[in-house]
Amino acid sequence: MKELVVLRIGHRPRRDMRITTHVALVSRAFGATGFALEGGVGVLESLERLLGNWGGKDSFSLRSVESPKTFLKEWKASGGKVVHLTMYGVDVDSKLPQIKDLGDRIAVVVGAGKVEKWYYEIADLNVAVGNQPHSEVAALAIFLDRVNGGVRGGQFNDGRIRVLGSEKGKKVIMV
Amino acid sequence: MKELVVLRIGHRPRRDMRITTHVALVSRAFGATGFALEGGVGVLESLERLLGNWGGKDSFSLRSVESPKTFLKEWKASGGKVVHLTMYGVDVDSKLPQIKDLGDRIAVVVGAGKVEKWYYEIADLNVAVGNQPHSEVAALAIFLDRVNGGVRGGQFNDGRIRVLGSEKGKKVIMV
Numbered sequence: 463m464k465e466l467v468v469l470r471i472g473h474r475p476r477r478d479m480r481i482t483t484h485v486a487l488v489s490r491a492f493g494a495t496g497f498a499l500e501g502g503v504g505v506l507e508s509l510e511r512l513l514g515n516w517g518g519k520d521s522f523s524l525r526s527v528e529s530p531k532t533f534l535k536e537w538k539a540s541g542g543k544v545v546h547l548t549m550y551g552v553d554v555d556s557k558l559p560q561i562k563d564l565g566d567r568i569a570v571v572v573g574a575g576k577v578e579k580w581y582y583e584i585a586d587l588n589v590a591v592g593n594q595p596h597s598e599v600a601a602l603a604i605f606l607d608r609v610n611g612g613v614r615g616g617q618f619n620d621g622r623i624r625v626l627g628s629e630k631g632k633k634v635i636m637v
Numbered sequence: 638m639k640e641l642v643v644l645r646i647g648h649r650p651r652r653d654m655r656i657t658t659h660v661a662l663v664s665r666a667f668g669a670t671g672f673a674l675e676g677g678v679g680v681l682e683s684l685e686r687l688l689g690n691w692g693g694k695d696s697f698s699l700r701s702v703e704s705p706k707t708f709l710k711e712w713k714a715s716g717g718k719v720v721h722l723t724m725y726g727v728d729v730d731s732k733l734p735q736i737k738d739l740g741d742r743i744a745v746v747v748g749a750g751k752v753e754k755w756y757y758e759i760a761d762l763n764v765a766v767g768n769q770p771h772s773e774v775a776a777l778a779i780f781l782d783r784v785n786g787g788v789r790g791g792q793f794n795d796g797r798i799r800v801l802g803s804e805k806g807k808k809v810i811m812v
């Protein structure tokens with residue numbers, strides 16, 4: 463995937479701060495190329511610091527988006543495609559062939575709270591990870607796992623901190 | 638899996654309310670048989686209501702745990718095994734054979750904030766979903782996906798609400 467940007471819409475700064483942070487961290491760890499957020503500059507600042515420590519400044523972009531609708535219209539006008547993650551959509555595993563057919567520039571819309579009908583309409587695909595209520599964080603992780611082939615091991619070469627997976631306890635290297 | 642209980646430890650009622658709720662919802666949607674929480678009775682009450690609406694009262698148990706250490710000691714004494722999800726552990730995909738060898742009664746420990754060394758020691762396996770910082774919600778979803786074979790479609794027969802996945806918009810049935 464040349465460009466796979468996760469667009470978080472409807473972020474409510476106080477209420478959604480931690481969930482939105484998890485959405486952003488999952489985006490990075492599971493190989494998206496960027497994270498775009500409607501509002502919530504505070505979240506982006508703390509993510510910038512994380513990229514400094516853990517890496518990703520050269521491979522993962524962060525941006526604030528004033529109007530997600532304008533963002534998506536321009537994205538589509540320039541040839542990009544849009545996937546909207548929603549529990550009301552069609553299950554990701556049955557949609558994998560169509561997702562792969564979308565090409566190599568995809569924006570993944572992840573809502574907080576109720577999502578306007580407009581997004582269902584502009585999306586090329588409305589994709590669910592099961593049709594039960596659970597979590598946009600989990601849905602994004604499974605989506606990226608299926609589309610991108612799993613979590614990235616530890617290949618953020620510009621990071622200062624690295625974890626070596628171990629049987630017991632913690633092994634952390636400061637580069 | 639006969640019994641697969643997710644044990645959420647270290648829950649801080651105000652700070653972790655929504656993340657813990659997502660952990661519980663992922664447990665249910667991805668086929669765990671129960672969710673146990675250290676503290677946080679308010680979260681359990683709202684989950685009880687969700688089970689009434691969406692189903693799972695007969696297949697998914699909720700409980701509050703006063704001492705997670707006592708819970709895990711008794712679990713192990715009765716033959717159960719323990720998996721601790723941690724970004725410092727060994728990647729889940731390489732550990733799948735060992736996880737399957739643990740048998741059919743597994744408690745999955747999901748921490749909030751810093752986790753005491755004691756849990757790393759009592760765990761039969763310390764398992765990571767990548768060694769990058771992301772989200773316990775995502776880690777649990779991927780773990781259950783690998784171990785349980787994906788999200789449950791919609792087989793909570795006692796629920797009153799059902800979603801039919803659709804290409805555009807929302808299709809909801811009230812039973």
